[in-house]
Structures are given as structure tokens and as C-alpha cells.
Amino acid sequence: MVSPELILSAVIDGLTYSSMIYLAAIGLVIIFGLMDVFNLAQGAFFGLGAYLFVTFYYMTNNFLLSLLLTFLIGIVLGLLTERAIIRPVYGNPLAQLLLTMGLMTLLYTFMQLIWPTGLVFPETQNFLLSGYIQLADVRIRIYKFVLIVIGFVLFGTMSTLLSKTMIGIKLRAGTENRELATVFGVDISMLFTSAFTFGVALALLGGALVAPLTHATIELPVHFSLLAFAIPVVGGMKSYSGAFYASLLIGFVDRLVAYFIPQLGFAIDLIVMIVVLVVKPEGLFKR
Template sequence: MPLLELLLSAIVDALAYSSMIYMAALGLVIIFGLMDVFNLSHGAFFGLGAYIFVTVFYATNNFLLSILVTALIGAAVGLATERLIIRPVYGQPLAQLLVTMGLMTLLFTLIQLVWPTGLWFPETESFIVSGYVEIASVRVRVYKFFLMVVGFTLFALMSITLSKTMFGVKLRAGTESRELARVFGVNIDRLFSLGFMLGSLLAFLGGALVAPLTHATVELPVHFSLLAFAIPVVGGMKSYTGAFYASLLVGFVDRFVAYFAPWLTFAVDLFVMIAVLLLKPEGLFGR
């Protein structure tokens, strides 16, 4: 493949990839930024979302319904996790790491038991964003453009939500200072439940949207969880805007290295994280 075509293909892949990473990482940033909980099971939520989505699609042959069911299950799992597992250990960082690590292990084991051979996504006629377009002699899947639209739309919606809605004001207030939020009458327990539900829902949806591009195996959530955890480190642990730009940076680095030197992908991803930690420990957009 000529260099120009290879570059174009890598750019399209990087934009689509960044959108998927952003969705998973945004959920992580919401949970950590609001609740100071580093949810190690977030990657398992991502993988579980992929498997549930493909399973529902096999059963219904309906893309939108599969997305909806996955989102609802993600919200329910998030609510149950916050109420039953996270709430008893608020303010206990070590206990939070232990219980979320235990949940991660449990979910990975569940995935291997229920789907031991993995799942391929069946691209049928009912898949509403199937097919290819040709750009400068490069065939690109329409679905990748769909992912770009989803990613940029999510960023726009998040920006509007944070600046224009009461929930956004409460979310920012809770992120900045729980005590101040309580003074202004914010129900912190309810806000935490909603925040964890939203973060978990985004992880499940991220897994659902990546499923049509790859074979759902147990390695899928491991790889994407590493990337998702890299985003808060690079962009800033409590920066919603930073999550977007860090996703673009990590997505482009990951995909370009994968195209030209795939054996170095993981090492370069780690190098980017370490470099940011050394040069700006609070993240590029952190304070």
C-alpha cells in the first residue's frame, strides 16, 4: 500500500479508535472525578458490554435494540455496584482498590465461563452502518465514520451538560468540593449513584461499539482498559475536557505505531504515560 494511502487509513482508524477510548475513559473520569474512586473493574465493564451487545444482536438481529439493552444493563450494573460494593468503602482508597479488583476478577471469570471461545459480530443487512466508502483509493468502513460521529457528539453533549444543565452544575460542584455541594443542597448520595451509573453505562457502550470492529475475546477488555486508564493519567484525573484531547493523543499514537511498528505499540503507550507523569504529573489538563 502506498504511503499516502497508508497514512489516510491510519488517520481514519485513529479517529475511530479515539472515539471508542474516549467513551470508556470518560466514564472512568466521571467516577474518579466525582467520587475519588479508581474503579479497577471499569475494563471488565467494557468487555462485558461487548459480549452482551453481540449476544443480544445474535438474538434480535437489531442494532439499535442491542445498543439500548446493553446501555440499560450497564446502568443497572453500575447502580448495583455503587450501592452494594462501592458505597460501604467510600473514603477508604485501599479497600476500594481491593473490592474493585475482586469485582474485575469475578467479571473476567464470568466472561470466560459464559463465552469461552469469544464472539464474532455478524454484519448482516440489519446492521444499519455497514458497507464501505472509497476515499483516495482507500476503502474505509462506514462504521468507523459512525464511531467518529458518536465520539464528537458525546464530547459536545458532555460540554453542554456540564455548562448548561443543573445536573452538570451539580456534577462539577461535586467534583470540585463535596462539602460545598452539600452546602448548596446537593444530594451527594444520589449524585454519586447517578455518576457511577453514567460512568458504567459509558463503559458498557464503549464495549458495545467496539465489538463490530473486532473479535470479542477476554484480551479485548484488557487492552482497552489499559488505554482507558491511560487517558486520565495523560489528560488529568478530573478533567472532562482533558479526557477528550488525551483520547485523541493516545488513539493517534497507538494506531500509528500499530500501523508502522506493531510490536512497539504497548511500549510506546506506556512511554507516553510515563513521559506525561514525569513532565506534568497532574496531567496535561489537570490542575
């Protein structure tokens, strides 16, 4: 018989893992949704964010400052990548894939050279980062709740931004009809630069936010790269809300299977993606 404690643990872990997946995937969905650029380096940026954040935390012992520094570096890297690598090959999907694959390889090599043994997030007296709470007979780390809240807040913020603000209207207009958007005065070039930069910065921020739970290792970007690419397939390639719901689906399925059929491991995520591709190739939550 399944105990209430096991169910509670599975629910908390499912929500936590879903938030982690969403943080890894949302930048990729934004970039592809607006620009039709499938950035293969997105997972590497996610991993770089984890490494940079832990490094900054060792230097400053300040969580928010380390997050801010990581996000600012993400903005710079996103801007440089769009200008130097992506902009010259707009409209050339094969060149985009090859160039972002090359960038991904460079980032992985850089991370292995600078941090060959990975980085363990340090012990801290910060209650939100290292504290635990007792629910029934289950001891749960407080930071899991922090990640869950961040995931839902980010989803709410993105939904509001895209549906209720002028920036969101321009983004959706540029996505649906670029020529018409240009006629109405939307600067598509600036829009593309902003979207790509923001998407990369979100990837680094996502990596930073998961680092206190996962630490910074080279396996982190590899694992979350696969998950980030699975989310648009399951949720719909250009569906911003679909990315969130797909993250919940995969996150919960993964954690439940980990509790009851641990032998399947990461394969269950790929099985979900394959089933969706066969049953509904356009994604479960296509716009």
C-alpha cells in the same frame, strides 16, 4: 515516500481508535472526577458490554435495540455495584481498590465461563455496520465513521451537560466542594449514585459500540482497561475534556506507530503515559 492513501488511512484509523479509547475511558473519568473512586472493574464492564451486545444482536438482529438493552443492564449493574460494594467504603481508597479488583476478577471469570471462545459479530446487510466507502484508492469501513461521529458527539454532549445544565453545575459543585454543595441543597449521596451508575452504563455502552469492529473476546477488556487507566494519567485525573484530548493523542500516536514502526505495538501507549508522568505528573490538560 509516504503516499496520500497511507496518510488518509492513518488519519481515519487514528480518529476511530481515539473514539474507541474515549468510550472506554470517559466513564472512569466521570466516576473518579466526582467520587475519587478509581474503579478497577471499569475495563471489565467495557468487555461485558461487548459480549452482551453481540449476544443481543444474535437474538434480535437489531442494532439499536441491542445497544439499548446493553445500556439498561449497565444502569442496573452500576446501581447495584454502587449500593452493595462502593457505598460502604466511601473514604477508604484501599478498600475500594481491593473490592473493585475483586469485582473485576469476578467479571472476567463470568465472561470466560459464559463465552469461553468469545463472540464474533455476525455478518449483516446493514450498510452502516458492514458497508464500505471508497475514498481515493482507500476502502474504508462505514462503521469507522459512525464511531468517529459518536465519539465527537459524546464529547460535545458531555461538555454541554457539565457546563450548561443544572445537573452539570451540581456535578462540578460536588466535585470541587462537597461540604458547600451540601449546604446549598445538593444531595451528594444521590449525586454519587447517579455518577457511578452512569459511568458504568457508559462503559457497557462503549464496549457495545466497539464490538462490531473488534468482536467480543477476553483480550478486549484487558487491552482497553490499560488504555482507560492511561487516559486520566495523560489528560488529567479529573479533567473531562482532558480525557477526550488524551484519547486523540494516544489514539493517533498508536495508529501512526502501528503504520510505521509496528514492532513497538502496544508499548507506545505505555511510553506516552510514562513520558507524561515524568514531564507533567498532573496531566497535560489538568483543570
